[in-house]
Amino acid sequence: MSRPDDHERVPPARGGSISARARAAASPPAIYLEGLNDEQRRAVEATEGPVLVLAGAGTGKTRVLTTRIAHLIATGKARPFEILSVTFTNKAAREMKERIAALIGEVGEGMPWLGTFHSISAKILRRHAELVDLRSDFTILATDDQLRLLKQILQAEGIDEKRWPPRQLAGLIDSWKNRGLGPDKVPPGEAGAFAHGRGGELYALYQQRLKTLNAADFGDLLLECLRLWRENPDILELYQNRFRYMLVDEYQDTNVAQYLWLRLIAQKRKNLACVGDDDQSIYGWRGAEVDNILRFEHDFPGATVVRLERNYRSTGHILSAASHLIAFNEGRLGKTLHTEDEPGEKVTVTGAWDSGEEARAIGEEIEALQANRHALSQIAVLVRVSAQMREIEDRFVQLGLPYRVIGGPRFFERAEIRDALAYLRCVNSPSDDLAFERIVNTPKRGLGDATLQILHNHARAAQVPLMQATRFLVETDELKAKPRNTLRNLMAAFERWSAMRETMPHHELAEVVLEESGYTDMWQKDKSADAHGRLENLKEFVRSMEEFPDLLSFLEHVSLVMERNEADNEDRVSLMTLHAAKGLEFDTVFLPGWEEGLFPNQRALDESGLSGLEEERRLAHVGLTRARRRAKIFFASNRRIHGMWNATVPSRFVDELPEESVEVTEAQAQFGGGFGGGFGGRPGGSRFDQIESFGSSYETPGWQRAQSRKAAGGFSDAGGGGWRGGGGRSGPTVIEGELVARSTGTESTFEPGARVLHMKFGPGTVAAVDGNKLTVEFDKAGRKMVLDSFVERT
DNA sequence: CTATTCTATATATCA
């Protein structure tokens, strides 16, 4: 993305250089300002001093941001390379570039300082790497490299990985880095929480390792940038002077490190404009500090605050539902969204018997919409946790509904891509130990722990990179004959490839390397389901290299900016998590799983209490405000959690919606009466008779049933194990009826107290019988629910 | 060293 920009040496503009003035004069009077409402216009034109734009969902935030940049350039206040513009995702950065280009004509590389915090920091660090003990070709460590490194450190320190998982340490280090804390500044209490007080020490060791590897992890990009500026005031001043204007998108998502970063860089000119929405802060768990936005006026005295409250996206009912809900939060700056759009359809709340029925109902509603010529690409299903996706996907597959999952593992995080990358990193830099380790035995070459250990020992003893140690060792008899030959061949191959670099375009070289190393072969021989897809990914990987001039620039940027390019214009339903949906909008949005425990998520509540709840509520608000014309909420009364069925209760958020904007329906009339019916669950069934509207009230049978269950204490009182209590317990009759209906229908011949033998769990005593399901107290395995066909009488 | 069996674990995710 960012090639070295050639504007660097142009002397800084002074008020209005001739060219800038000429440009300003040449452009017709501010066409780009047309169509903005008063507030938006104010946000664009308040160029001087600190500005906070509180932009509610759908109020034209991105438009303000891009117009503001266009305005700065068109009026000659700054040239493109004097504007620092920070976003959180590459996607946002890309979109912004496109929109600016559309406004003021092609800027292309002219906005070199528009990017993510990380890419901008990396760019700065590469220029001054030596000042923070790195070389300018340092590698950027992805999460899995980071974990491997930590694991090595834990092993070297003799710390039990079981008791102190590397992941946990990685999480801790991350959270310290998010708060701008170096190893020396870690609060003793927190450092003590890991491995008997060795947390801080391990953090320091990790940082030390990074330096010797000439590597930085994502957190370091920011942290080292901070250190660079703090320790070198002259360099700080350089950047303070260069950036005449600064803009930050999604300010509510900034963490402490990013806040400090901004504060340093904005200290001098103070032309910092932050755009954000405290009601859309949903990343507290990864270090975002809502406080940053709540404190803005305090941190930047004299700040101009502009509120954007006119929503251009959603209809009245949707907006009032979202506003009413979010008003239950206490820690907020307070905005009142309004629209001049018509009220539109009410938000629907639909209760379903279980998650399967919920998925069915969604599928059917989508088919109905489809029959009404609703574009599938304008429909989204937003879930709280990705585990919810499977059942919905299953349903879509059955119905033949085209869908796409948004989010999930990124292209460059896939194993095959990281492997391929590791090969290239080795070709590029023989001292890249992490890359070498990754691929020495991939594909399998018969090199195991033992061999690797020898390499490691020598490398450490001689203070040389692994590859160099290997080159030396294959000429000695330190190694057994077999691994020695294997390694010698591998080293020869790397030498060959390095030589080819001179004579061959880098993407062809990549092909050769993957072919000759046997890597492509490995996947071709693999006959698992996803092997084909992996080969496709590898092809795409090689193809994507063509977009870069050479291997070096490719490597330098993949870790930060490579994304799966989904040039998919097909008409499909989108399925994603609520988090992934931020910033998107759809005509129709389905919101399944509004149940206590799932949403608001129990874990969020347990770990963060009230602030956790408020973040969950903001997430609900984000979900609702993604919808332009239709928002459809669902909850199920029974859901499987970690494979165990649980009775669930509608989310409190459902109760926080304004009654006048909500319509309550029932997914399946069959169970509406509660008792008696419900046997013989017919799959499919007719399409519309199941979704009955009982008018806009909270008085449908299902609703009341759900409420009474809620009042009765819900699943938490049901013994924790869902239905396992069966016979003995006084669980809701309906549940048992349903359970029997789901089973083969034959009543088990076992009775409580019978001794049985299970093929897996061994001997046990039947505690309860429920249809053909038994609850057995096993002598060894404990209490489990099993099908009677899996045990025999003893 | 590799293949199999076993066991622990399960919010969200950006760079």
Place this chain on the structure above:
DNA sequence: TATAGAATAG
């Protein structure tokens, strides 16, 4: 229930 990673057997 599903999966990833570790222990164990071959």
